[in-house]
Amino acid sequence: MKRPKAFGFDVFGTVVDWRTSIARESAGFLAAIGRGDLDAERFADVWRQRYQPAMANVRDGRREFVILDVLHREMLVDLLRHHGVDADALDPVLVTDWAHAWHRLDPWPDSAAGLARLRALAPVVTLSNGNVSLMIELSRRAGLEWDAILGAEHARGFKPAREVYLATAAASGVEAGEFCLVAAHHSDLAAAREAGLMTAYIDRPMEYGGAPAPDRDQRQDWDYEADSLTALAAQLEART
Amino acid sequence: MKRPKAFGFDVFGTVVDWRTSIARESAGFLAAIGRGDLDAERFADVWRQRYQPAMANVRDGRREFVILDVLHREMLVDLLRHHGVDADALDPVLVTDWAHAWHRLDPWPDSAAGLARLRALAPVVTLSNGNVSLMIELSRRAGLEWDAILGAEHARGFKPAREVYLATAAASGVEAGEFCLVAAHHSDLAAAREAGLMTAYIDRPMEYGGAPAPDRDQRQDWDYEADSLTALAAQLEART
Numbered sequence: 001m002k003r004p005k006a007f008g009f010d011v012f013g014t015v016v017d018w019r020t021s022i023a024r025e026s027a028g029f030l031a032a033i034g035r036g037d038l039d040a041e042r043f044a045d046v047w048r049q050r051y052q053p054a055m056a057n058v059r060d061g062r063r064e065f066v067i068l069d070v071l072h073r074e075m076l077v078d079l080l081r082h083h084g085v086d087a088d089a090l091d092p093v094l095v096t097d098w099a100h101a102w103h104r105l106d107p108w109p110d111s112a113a114g115l116a117r118l119r120a121l122a123p124v125v126t127l128s129n130g131n132v133s134l135m136i137e138l139s140r141r142a143g144l145e146w147d148a149i150l151g152a153e154h155a156r157g158f159k160p161a162r163e164v165y166l167a168t169a170a171a172s173g174v175e176a177g178e179f180c181l182v183a184a185h186h187s188d189l190a191a192a193r194e195a196g197l198m199t200a201y202i203d204r205p206m207e208y209g210g211a212p213a214p215d216r217d218q219r220q221d222w223d224y225e226a227d228s229l230t231a232l233a234a235q236l237e238a239r240t
Numbered sequence: 241m242k243r244p245k246a247f248g249f250d251v252f253g254t255v256v257d258w259r260t261s262i263a264r265e266s267a268g269f270l271a272a273i274g275r276g277d278l279d280a281e282r283f284a285d286v287w288r289q290r291y292q293p294a295m296a297n298v299r300d301g302r303r304e305f306v307i308l309d310v311l312h313r314e315m316l317v318d319l320l321r322h323h324g325v326d327a328d329a330l331d332p333v334l335v336t337d338w339a340h341a342w343h344r345l346d347p348w349p350d351s352a353a354g355l356a357r358l359r360a361l362a363p364v365v366t367l368s369n370g371n372v373s374l375m376i377e378l379s380r381r382a383g384l385e386w387d388a389i390l391g392a393e394h395a396r397g398f399k400p401a402r403e404v405y406l407a408t409a410a411a412s413g414v415e416a417g418e419f420c421l422v423a424a425h426h427s428d429l430a431a432a433r434e435a436g437l438m439t440a441y442i443d444r445p446m447e448y449g450g451a452p453a454p455d456r457d458q459r460q461d462w463d464y465e466a467d468s469l470t471a472l473a474a475q476l477e478a479r480t
Contacts, residue, residue, distance in 0.1 A: 153411065
């Protein structure tokens with residue numbers, strides 16, 4: 001296995017801990033709207049569960065591409081409605097700020113250091129469904145440094161659509177077979193491998209608060225496997 | 241004048257010294273193909289002069305968007321033909337490497353430090369006609385750090401088309417009026433102002449080797465003016 005010439009990163013779950021951050025932010029917003037009775041961790045989980053169906057409408061061509069900020073806000077409004085809260089009756093600035101909680105996710109402890117070490121080896125770009133402004137704010141807050149923000153908004157599609165992987169590799173200036181997706185999700189890695197990319201799996205057992213991952217049945221023998229980005233960097237540094 | 245919420249940078253001429261770098265690289269390639277008789281600085285100037293006409297075909301809708309690497313290679317082949325050299329008879333790897341000389345431009349002495357200081361104030365993105373892989377390679381080599389690589393390839397158009405400025409501001413997550421183009425070219429700044437952006441002019445008297453700039457008649461009273469990126473940073477740091 002040759003060392004990749006560039007790395008593309010899944011971000012939600014792989015680089016940042018969305019669940020803890022969204023639960024913490026949602027606890028504050030729920031209290032602010034007088035619904036402190038709702039469980040914030042459960043709220044985070046259900047918000048995230050609406051993620052794939054929301055993107056499917058774009059992937060399947062039923063809807064024009066929109067950035068993830070738009071979908072996050074729609075999912076939030078829908079989830080509030082499910083709990084009997086009319087988002088139209090709330091301050092729209094509060095609703096947008098809540099939807100933008102996805103701009104304020106904390107990194108896993110190894111993320112910034114691991115990315116910096118990998119970036120010393122080859123270009124490191126985002127290959128996330130998150131939009132550019134989300135990635136800019138998240139990365140500045142978390143101290144994450146990238147060579148470019150690519151993925152969904154650049155490709156105008158959502159993973160696991162094949163063209164998102166291929167467009168990200170092409171924009172990075174390398175062949176698909178020289179480009180490695182780094183992700184904590186077997187489903188994402190499976191689609192990347194199908195598109196011809198190299199694959200690196202990062203085990204993040206706390207992504208779902210310790211509950212099993214929904215895509216655990218899609219596990220394969222990936223090109224690289226590690227339990228942190230610093231451990232992946234150490235593997236690759238040893239391979240010249 | 242309020243401080244901008246994000247900065248978009250022109251790169252060729254504003255952040256990097258394309259002329260010295262392209263002349264140096266072309267001197268080597270010209271010698272390698274047995275045409276050391278041609279003046280390398282003149283070769284660099286004429287290559288650059290073909291830049292606007294090449295992009296105009298895309299801007300005017302006569303051609304689908306292609307990345308600047310493609311246009312740089314076509315301009316080079318055409319320029320060689322003008323000097324009686326058939327590029328098809330040369331090693332295609334050499335021709336591509338020569339076209340990619342635009343990935344290896346040296347920064348002005350103040351660029352890396354100035355960008356770092358501006359980036360401490362607000363997000364800093366590229367708003368260049370260069371493609372993503374060009375910007376990645378150039379920035380890694382020159383030690384330039386950005387929050388995102390935007391501009392032409394993201395917007396699928398070339399400056400001075402209005403939508404390139406607006407798409408870059410939007411992807412950065414700010415209103416056009418809060419977004420500042422930083423550029424050494426009056427023509428670029430005039431188009432940005434027309435699109436509603438803030439403007440910062442950087443004087444780069446050596447961009448054309450000391451010769452007058454071709455767009456000097458388009459000078460206006462820009463929102464900010466400085467003779468280096470560090471000087472611009474100092475002005476903005478003083479404005480809270």
